[in-house]
Amino acid sequence: MTLREFTADRLLLFGATGDLAQRMLLPSLCALDADGLLGDNLQIIGTARSDYDDQGYRDFARKALETYLPAERRGGMAQFLNRLSYQALDASTLDGFEQLAQKVGPTTSSDETGGLAIFLSTAPSLFGPTIAGLKYAGLTGDDVRIGLEKPLGTDLKSSCAINDAVAEAFSEEQIFRIDHYLGKETVQNLLALRFANILFEPIWNSNYIEHVQITVAETVGLEGRVAFYDDAGALRDMVQNHMLQLLSLVAMEPPTSFDATAIRDEKVKVLRALRQVEASETVTGQYTAGAIQGEAVPGYDQELGKGSTTETFTAMKSHVDNWRWKGVPFYLRTGKRLPERVTEIVVQFRCVPHSIFAEMGATMQPNRLVIGIQPEENITLSLMSKVPGLGEDGVRLREVPLDIAMPDAFVGQHRRIAYERLLLDLVKGDQTLFVRRDEVEAQWHWVDAIRETWNAADLTPKGYTAGSWGPSAAIALAERDGVSWHE
Ligand code: BG6
Numbered sequence: 001m002t003l004r005e006f007t008a009d010r011l012l013l014f015g016a017t018g019d020l021a022q023r024m025l026l027p028s029l030c031a032l033d034a035d036g037l038l039g040d041n042l043q044i045i046g047t048a049r050s051d052y053d054d055q056g057y058r059d060f061a062r063k064a065l066e067t068y069l070p071a072e073r074r075g076g077m078a079q080f081l082n083r084l085s086y087q088a089l090d091a092s093t094l095d096g097f098e099q100l101a102q103k104v105g106p107t108t109s110s111d112e113t114g115g116l117a118i119f120l121s122t123a124p125s126l127f128g129p130t131i132a133g134l135k136y137a138g139l140t141g142d143d144v145r146i147g148l149e150k151p152l153g154t155d156l157k158s159s160c161a162i163n164d165a166v167a168e169a170f171s172e173e174q175i176f177r178i179d180h181y182l183g184k185e186t187v188q189n190l191l192a193l194r195f196a197n198i199l200f201e202p203i204w205n206s207n208y209i210e211h212v213q214i215t216v217a218e219t220v221g222l223e224g225r226v227a228f229y230d231d232a233g234a235l236r237d238m239v240q241n242h243m244l245q246l247l248s249l250v251a252m253e254p255p256t257s258f259d260a261t262a263i264r265d266e267k268v269k270v271l272r273a274l275r276q277v278e279a280s281e282t283v284t285g286q287y288t289a290g291a292i293q294g295e296a297v298p299g300y301d302q303e304l305g306k307g308s309t310t311e312t313f314t315a316m317k318s319h320v321d322n323w324r325w326k327g328v329p330f331y332l333r334t335g336k337r338l339p340e341r342v343t344e345i346v347v348q349f350r351c352v353p354h355s356i357f358a359e360m361g362a363t364m365q366p367n368r369l370v371i372g373i374q375p376e377e378n379i380t381l382s383l384m385s386k387v388p389g390l391g392e393d394g395v396r397l398r399e400v401p402l403d404i405a406m407p408d409a410f411v412g413q414h415r416r417i418a419y420e421r422l423l424l425d426l427v428k429g430d431q432t433l434f435v436r437r438d439e440v441e442a443q444w445h446w447v448d449a450i451r452e453t454w455n456a457a458d459l460t461p462k463g464y465t466a467g468s469w470g471p472s473a474a475i476a477l478a479e480r481d482g483v484s485w486h487e
Helices: 019-035 054-068 076-082 096-104 124-136 156-168 185-195 226-251 258-271 300-304 416-428 437-456 474-481
Strands: 012-013 043-048 084-088 114-120 143-149 176-179 209-217 282-288 290-292 295-297 315-318 330-337 342-349 370-372 378-386 397-405 462-465
Touching: 012 143, 012 176, 012 282, 012 416, 019 143, 043 096, 043 124, 054 076, 054 290, 076 084, 084 096, 114 124, 114 185, 114 416, 114 437, 143 416, 156 437, 176 416, 176 474, 185 226, 185 370, 209 226, 209 416, 226 300, 226 315, 226 330, 226 342, 226 370, 226 437, 282 300, 290 397, 295 315, 300 330, 300 474, 330 437, 330 474
Parallel strands: 012 043, 012 114, 043 084, 114 143, 143 176, 209 330, 282 462
Antiparallel strands: 209 342, 282 315, 290 295, 315 330, 342 370, 370 378, 378 397
């Protein structure tokens, strides 16, 4: 089914007083507004349980903006706050949805109205009741689209149940599943790097690439998300979504166009080609008390207030079983309370097949491409170069970096919050950077199997000191193959 294209003129935010709304959604919308990107007539209607009227919600939003949006981007705050209105609602019952629908107004797009975009940022347990309420109150139809914030389930079964519930009211073309990593500029830049340059694609395969590493390291711990995180753990919280999306962008075949279907078709092929990981190819860890950047921090169980077997770190060796990646390991690792916040992709190339410098005593390092996603956005290609000199004692070679620091290359262009891109695309109806149902389900399928191997092997997380790079077994996992993690 192809739906009519429209730019929404109303954005209905569920969970409008929640943490995500305060930290990301309201600041992103305000920043877009200040840059004139929201369209003059976009109205934003917030809804949540809290009992605000329009003015009360504007005051609430102002506080959030003052806390989370840098002062230099708050220019158009007064104009932005005027777009906001609010309707209190308990989404777990149908009562109140009719009033919400009145507040929102007609859902059809015409010359006068532009249709409705909904953003669900609530507890997953409310997804089903919310969809039922939207249907009941007529807040569905061809001119409505819906964005869904994670977590979308805790395993394949619960994810299918959520997807089925949403599909009761919306077709796949209307559903925008969010993985905020896809909204990050540097993640999108992966596509540009691979497909806007002739240089990399011919060597982007097992003939030239020895292995790939993907690291998502965080310094933060539980951050008060006690109930959520302890039920999730690093595998479900980070690997299932963000890391597998990064992996699929690195490993995908060239899509035929920059189009939602073409790109997502290629990503899902990678996700389906992931080989099942054996228990011996994974490591899990849980942080114990330690220090991050010189500051003492408690262990996970102290933060939690009880003992737990939830992993706050995981590392694994995976494979994409297809022609391009035959025999190339993809090492993944992610964890909380690691020494630094860094997300990066390392592509390790193979050695040259024959070194003409060996006889002269020169040692060579194979080339390496490091794609820094955060906090620094930079791309570094390490190349071998001759050390200047007359060479009486032989030719000496040294690795030198070819470095592109994105902020320097694009001075004057401010980096946007990932949600700015995603909210704009939701309002405009571009699904390219959203996750399709088959992708989510392929991701869960793979992750569920890992959990099963953990359960079968009775694996419990190994302790690692906060501020270290995880359990020593994670280092051993790579070193067994002669690989060192990039640090
Ligand atoms: C979220 C996870 O999806 O991503 C968090 O639930 C994690 O646990 C966060 O901290 C990391 O996002 P970012 O953008 O800070 O790397």
